[in-house]
Amino acid sequence: MEVKLIFVSGNKSNQDGLYSMKYSHTNMTEYARIQDYWHNYSVLETFFSNNVEDLKTDYWGAIKITEAISSTMEEADRFDYTLHTCCNDSGCDLQFIFQPLYNSEYQLTPLQKSKGKIRRSWLRLYALRLDNDCFIVTGGSIKLTPDMRPIHLQEELRKLERAKVFLQSKDVYDTEDLNSIL
Secondary structure (H helix, E strand, O other): OEEEEEEEOOOOOOOOEEEEEEOOOOOOOHHHHHHHHHOOHHHHHHHHHHOHHHHOOHHHOOOOHHHHHHHHHHHHHHHHHHHHHHOEOOEOOHHHOEEEOOOOOOOOOOOEEEEEOOOOOOEEEEEEEEEOOEEEEEEEEEOOOOOOOOHHHHHHHHHHHHHHHHHHHOOOOOHHHHHHOO
8 A cells, every 4th residue: 555645735834635545456546546437437327327226316316327427527527626726825625625424523533534525416535634634535436325335335434444554554643644655
């Protein structure tokens, strides 16, 4: 496992920004992998076909698979743009995109499991919080259900935990500790 930089804050005096895990079985970061996934028509078609019942709910407006694919690709572009522009010359505002994974958590803690999302979207990035505006992406998915029971979401929970254990084993708990593994 490795941690790779995606972008840093406009304030170069700190390590705030977005990072991504790169797992040993792949040559892509998780951030790049999930962006590719969200832009791959055939993969999205398979995903939504396999989860068509979740699309038919009132919550998502009972949209068609082709509409879901188009919406996902558009939202992925907006999500990427939002992440890249939230870190400007004055610093990052990632804390407004990433929230604790569990809605019952109100206190921010180091290596806190977090979810990133924009608007009313089913796109999710999963990350570990190192500081208010410093996150390490561990994966991402499409979340159509109110809970994390589906198999693909369970895998995202496992990746969060594996990355947390990895960072703990390297004594990385905050932004200052990042230098030791970058």
